[in-house]
Amino acid sequence: MKVYALLGVFLFFGCSIASAQDTTATQNSLRSGTITSQFEYIYRVSNNIREHEVVKKSHLEQLKANVLDSIRTRTKEITQLQTQIGSLNDSMTLVKQLLSTEVEQKNQAIASGDNFTFFGITIQKTVYSSLMWILVVVLAGALGFFAMQYFRSFGRIKKAEKDFLEVQEEFEQHRKNTLDRERKLKRELINAQMGKN
Structure with a gap:
């Protein structure tokens, strides 16, 4: 009986360690990598029962959190880029105005250089x-x-x-x-x- 008890303890610890490794691997795989690799990981670790995938709810919640976080990050990046584009457009508009002003001043300087007043004419x-x-x-x-x-x-x-x-x-x-x-x-x-x- 001791052998069974000892075998049971080893099985218990082995399952615990395997489960811990599986959870750690799951967390590591769901916490890092691209969204595509996270979906592939969930697909790999899911159970298949009569062509229906059984997915752990914790995996789906983690994936949902990761997707939402990625969306938030991308939204912030898009907002920052739009702000930068807006400021660049404003800068370009200002530069174009300055350029047109400078071109007009240059043309006036050339015209005034080509003309002069002689007896008031x-x-x-x-x-x-x-x-x-x-x-x-x-x-x-x-x-x-x-x-x-x-x-x-x-x-x-x-x-x-x-x-x-x-x-x-x-x-x-x-x-x-x-x-x-x-x-x-x-x-x-x-x-x-x-x-x-």
């Missing part, structure tokens, strides 16, 4: 440059025209001076001739008067 630099070149060409043309007129006048003046000198020379010559004739006539007159007296 806003003029583009290209128009101003064209007007200045036209003014330079007109002034150069006027300078050329007046230089040509000056040189023509200078030539005429030189010719007139030359003609004047020739006329003056002729006049001097004529005056000398006239003086000589006058002297001759006076001498003849004096001689004629002396010859009568």
